[in-house]
Amino acid sequence: MEADETSTVAGDSEKQTQMLASIEAGLAADSAQNSGLLVQMTGITKRFGSFTANDSINLGVERGQIHALLGENGAGKSTLMKILNGLLRPDEGEIVWNGEAVQFESPQDAAKLGISMVFQHFSLFENMSVLDNIAVALPGSIRQNGFNLGRLSKRIEEVGEAYGLALSPHRPVYSLSAGERQRIEIIRALLRDPKLLVLDEPTSVLTPQEADALFVTLEQLAQKGCGLLYISHKLDEVQRLCSKATILRGGKLVGECDPRKEDVRSLAAMMVGSHVPEVRSPALHKIGDVRLEVEALTLPAPDPHAKSLNHIMLSVHGGEVLGIAGIAGNGQSELFAALSGETLAPQARTILIDTMPVGQLDIESRRALGAAFIPEQRLGHGAVPGMALSDNLVLSRHGTDRLDRYGMVNFRRARRLSDDVISKFDVRISGKNPVASSLSGGNLQKFVVGREILARPGVLVVDQPTWGVDAGAAVAIRQALINLAAQGAAVLVISQDLDELFSISDRMAVLHEGSLSAALPTGQVTRETIGLMMAGSEVDDAA
Amino acid sequence: MRLELVPRASVSPIARALSPVIAIVLAGLMAGLVIALMGRSPMAAFDIYIREPLGDSWALQEMGIKMIPLTLIATGLVYCFRANLWNIGAEGQYTMGAIVGAILPLATQGMELGRWLLVIALIMGAIGGAVYALIPSYLRVRLGVSEILSSLMLVYIAQLFLDYLVRGPWRDPKGFNFPQSVMFDTGSTLPILFEEGRLHAGLILAVVVVLASTVVLGWSLFGYAIKVIGSAPKAAGFSGFSASRISLMVFAISGGLAGLAGIVEVSGQIGQLKPSISAGYGFTAITVAFLGRLHPLGVVFGAFVVSLTAIGGENAQIMLKLPLDLTTCFQGFLLLCVLAADALTSSSIRVVRTPKKEA
Numbered sequence: 001m002e003a004d005e006t007s008t009v010a011g012d013s014e015k016q017t018q019m020l021a022s023i024e025a026g027l028a029a030d031s032a033q034n035s036g037l038l039v040q041m042t043g044i045t046k047r048f049g050s051f052t053a054n055d056s057i058n059l060g061v062e063r064g065q066i067h068a069l070l071g072e073n074g075a076g077k078s079t080l081m082k083i084l085n086g087l088l089r090p091d092e093g094e095i096v097w098n099g100e101a102v103q104f105e106s107p108q109d110a111a112k113l114g115i116s117m118v119f120q121h122f123s124l125f126e127n128m129s130v131l132d133n134i135a136v137a138l139p140g141s142i143r144q145n146g147f148n149l150g151r152l153s154k155r156i157e158e159v160g161e162a163y164g165l166a167l168s169p170h171r172p173v174y175s176l177s178a179g180e181r182q183r184i185e186i187i188r189a190l191l192r193d194p195k196l197l198v199l200d201e202p203t204s205v206l207t208p209q210e211a212d213a214l215f216v217t218l219e220q221l222a223q224k225g226c227g228l229l230y231i232s233h234k235l236d237e238v239q240r241l242c243s244k245a246t247i248l249r250g251g252k253l254v255g256e257c258d259p260r261k262e263d264v265r266s267l268a269a270m271m272v273g274s275h276v277p278e279v280r281s282p283a284l285h286k287i288g289d290v291r292l293e294v295e296a297l298t299l300p301a302p303d304p305h306a307k308s309l310n311h312i313m314l315s316v317h318g319g320e321v322l323g324i325a326g327i328a329g330n331g332q333s334e335l336f337a338a339l340s341g342e343t344l345a346p347q348a349r350t351i352l353i354d355t356m357p358v359g360q361l362d363i364e365s366r367r368a369l370g371a372a373f374i375p376e377q378r379l380g381h382g383a384v385p386g387m388a389l390s391d392n393l394v395l396s397r398h399g400t401d402r403l404d405r406y407g408m409v410n411f412r413r414a415r416r417l418s419d420d421v422i423s424k425f426d427v428r429i430s431g432k433n434p435v436a437s438s439l440s441g442g443n444l445q446k447f448v449v450g451r452e453i454l455a456r457p458g459v460l461v462v463d464q465p466t467w468g469v470d471a472g473a474a475v476a477i478r479q480a481l482i483n484l485a486a487q488g489a490a491v492l493v494i495s496q497d498l499d500e501l502f503s504i505s506d507r508m509a510v511l512h513e514g515s516l517s518a519a520l521p522t523g524q525v526t527r528e529t530i531g532l533m534m535a536g537s538e539v540d541d542a543a
Numbered sequence: 544m545r546l547e548l549v550p551r552a553s554v555s556p557i558a559r560a561l562s563p564v565i566a567i568v569l570a571g572l573m574a575g576l577v578i579a580l581m582g583r584s585p586m587a588a589f590d591i592y593i594r595e596p597l598g599d600s601w602a603l604q605e606m607g608i609k610m611i612p613l614t615l616i617a618t619g620l621v622y623c624f625r626a627n628l629w630n631i632g633a634e635g636q637y638t639m640g641a642i643v644g645a646i647l648p649l650a651t652q653g654m655e656l657g658r659w660l661l662v663i664a665l666i667m668g669a670i671g672g673a674v675y676a677l678i679p680s681y682l683r684v685r686l687g688v689s690e691i692l693s694s695l696m697l698v699y700i701a702q703l704f705l706d707y708l709v710r711g712p713w714r715d716p717k718g719f720n721f722p723q724s725v726m727f728d729t730g731s732t733l734p735i736l737f738e739e740g741r742l743h744a745g746l747i748l749a750v751v752v753v754l755a756s757t758v759v760l761g762w763s764l765f766g767y768a769i770k771v772i773g774s775a776p777k778a779a780g781f782s783g784f785s786a787s788r789i790s791l792m793v794f795a796i797s798g799g800l801a802g803l804a805g806i807v808e809v810s811g812q813i814g815q816l817k818p819s820i821s822a823g824y825g826f827t828a829i830t831v832a833f834l835g836r837l838h839p840l841g842v843v844f845g846a847f848v849v850s851l852t853a854i855g856g857e858n859a860q861i862m863l864k865l866p867l868d869l870t871t872c873f874q875g876f877l878l879l880c881v882l883a884a885d886a887l888t889s890s891s892i893r894v895v896r897t898p899k900k901e902a
Contacts, residue, residue: 342781364782398764407763408762
């Protein structure tokens with residue numbers, strides 16, 4: 001399995017050269033149509049009640065252009081793309097496609113013209129094969145024209161060949177890596193023969209190597225004359241790939257530029273609107289004793305789609321941040337559950353908090369020993385969507401903050417503590433004590449992180465601390481984690497975001513297929529090494 | 544064109560308070576329309592359904608008698624429903640409570656043992672209902688069996704078991720072969736509250752249960768845990784609450800209160816066991832719990848409305864020749880209106896136009 005994946009990654013770059021030759025032949029024929037404006041959106045305005053999500057935005061994509069759409073979460077990127085895709089209708093403004101004004105009544109209308117989207121979150125059936133997953137999503141027009149699974153299977157292989165998207169049509173989806181799953185989505189889009197392909201944060205689940213393979217595919221597509229709209233907030237990728245960028249902020253168009261001619265800081269400043277703060281390294285502090293230790297933790301997978309954990313060994317010292325990199329679905333949630341006590345370890349001595357064996361203790365007993373936990377999923381795990389913030393404070397602190405007196409909850413005290421979190425962690429809220437689901441992702445995450453940090457934990461385990469959080473909030477959260485470590489706590493951060501781990505962790509390890517590599521000091525590893533480890537190749541400690 | 548529900552960011556407390564009132568008025572108008580279509584005067588029906596029972600002390604007492612079991616059972620159901628567990632078998636737990644509660648009073652019948660026997664009977668009734676409710680809950684926790692089906696099917700088992708008892712071993716030998724037990728001694732019947740009336744001391748029990756449940760559900764950690772489990776099971780695990788333990792506990796409470804209602808009804812109202820000890824209270828209580836919007840104080844209101852229309856329905860049948868089913872019909876309108884009003888106070892409706900397909 002491991003060998004298989006690495007070979008596909010390596011195979012991509014090999015095939016790429018031979019592929020280019022065949023594409024160039026096609027290019028000559030198409031070249032007349034390969035430039036010029038493909039789509040122009042002018043003065044697009046979309047309001048939701050009193051909130052203006054898009055405020056007269058202009059966006060033009062040319063044939064053969066890879067055009068970046070940059071912006072933080074909540075900048076209006078998704079709204080604009082939903083309008084382009086026919087999911088939403090603009091209140092004002094027009095869309096001109098190939099020189100003709102068009103109005104999309106539904107996604108089907110947009111698809112007919114050749115607009116395809118690859119979404120950030122895959123919509124795939126885990127138990128079905130690649131072929132079935134592609135067949136089920138084909139539009140009726142293709143299905144009616146003498147469609148059969150045998151021919152489709154051939155087409156998938158052809159398209160995969162042509163674009164370096166190696167994928168066996170008969171493999172079940174659950175056996176595929178995230179990168180391979182994304183290829184299904186891209187092939188789905190390519191089978192519709194798109195003129196404009198929209199990709200929403202396509203690299204968020206990929207290893208650096210998988211991302212490289214994707215970029216090759218995208219460049220090939222552009223050379224064939226397909227327009228590409230690339231939505232991202234990863235500036236280095238945009239600089240590498242895109243020749244033009246449109247930048248949105250707070251629903252408004254703030255600039256257009258050639259990202260290759262700008263430096264990262266100026267791009268970031270345009271996105272965020274002001275000077276981008278960076279994580280400050282903490283004051284010099286001592287690295288103390290081991291506060292969290294895992295000794296050969298092995299856990300079977302609770303269900304077929306979960307991962308088993310194999311002989312996990314790790315230790316986190318007080319004053320230290322240990323980063324655990326890895327692509328989602330390699331055992332992160334299972335490791336978090338085992339550390340938090342939501343899943344119990346087979347023996348008490350497998351997990352130690354401040355040398356106390358806690359493997360058999362539940363989450364509340366571990367909290368009582370000074371541990372705190374921040375799960376990946378904010379709504380529904382770290383917080384109850386329909387409950388007010390003060391009630392959500394009770395969720396993790398009822399046992400440790402004198403909130404529970406003789407079985408009765410002191411809701412007034414909970415309210416005071418929650419207001420404290422809100423003010424100290426700059427949680428922006430509307431109203432006095434709103435329900436969790438009404439907060440934006442970044443603000444709710446600040447609340448959840450603040451709730452745990454203000455409990456003054458000695459050990460903090462956090463899974464994906466800034467997933468889907470805007471840049472400003474992400475920096476604030478990372479800073480809070482570093483500061484907590486500087487005060488002597490052991491902080492374990494599980495994250496898919498390599499930039500994040502490089503900026504905050506003292507040591508890094510990689511979780512792959514439920515196994516954890518040895519932890520290396522952050523200064524001694526490169527992104528490439530980590531990337532290879534994330535894809536499952538063995539790397540010597542000497543790296 | 545299609546409609547979408549969009550959650551409101553904030554809901555004014557006035558709207559929340561007014562929504563059940565609006566729901567009742569709307570349901571009343573709908574019922575009036577149906578009555579008018581049947582060729583009767585809606586005003587006369589209103590008089591008989593609502594005004595007369597409220598002005599008559601006999602009718603008020605009868606309403607109270609109906610409200611006692613409904614309130615007890617529905618309050619118990621609130622625990623389950625808030626935890627997102629669907630105990631549909633309160634009727635069976637009610638029946639089992641009546642059977643287990645009746646063991647001692649029937650065994651000691653004729654000895655006139657006194658009041659303490661009643662206390663034990665009530666406790667045994669509650670335990671009987673609780674244990675009976677633990678069957679579906681345990682099956683769910685251990686084997687993942689849907690509690691909806693198992694609790695419902697256990698209703699029929701309990702009812703047929705009661706049927707067997709009163710036709711077989713517990714049949715009153717001097718009862719002319721009617722399927723019924725002997726009458727309880729005075730010591731093991733609930734005292735009557737007002738002279739010349741039928742309203743019994745079960746009312747006091749119901750009031751205590753409602754007040755205690757208001758405190759437990761609103762302010763205790765247990766009540767908080769129930770709410771968390773009902774709305775986000777993973778968050779409950781994160782919070783350290785054991786879903787299985789709470790699931791067993793809410794079922795035990797719910798079944799216990801239904802069982803208590805069963806023995807209260809038998810010892811306070813009927814005085815003996817017979818197949819017809821329930822007027823479908825266990826099922827009606829589901830409506831009552833939702834009419835009360837899963838709040839113990841709301842349950843009192845729900846039980847009041849349901850009892851009022853039940854009494855009114857009997858009168859209307861006699862005086863206007865309106866079918867008794869109209870009452871059920873009205874309760875249906877009311878439930879729909881309350882749920883709709885609830886949904887519309889917390890969400891607003893957005894019309895999404897799907898434009899005509901171009902040819």
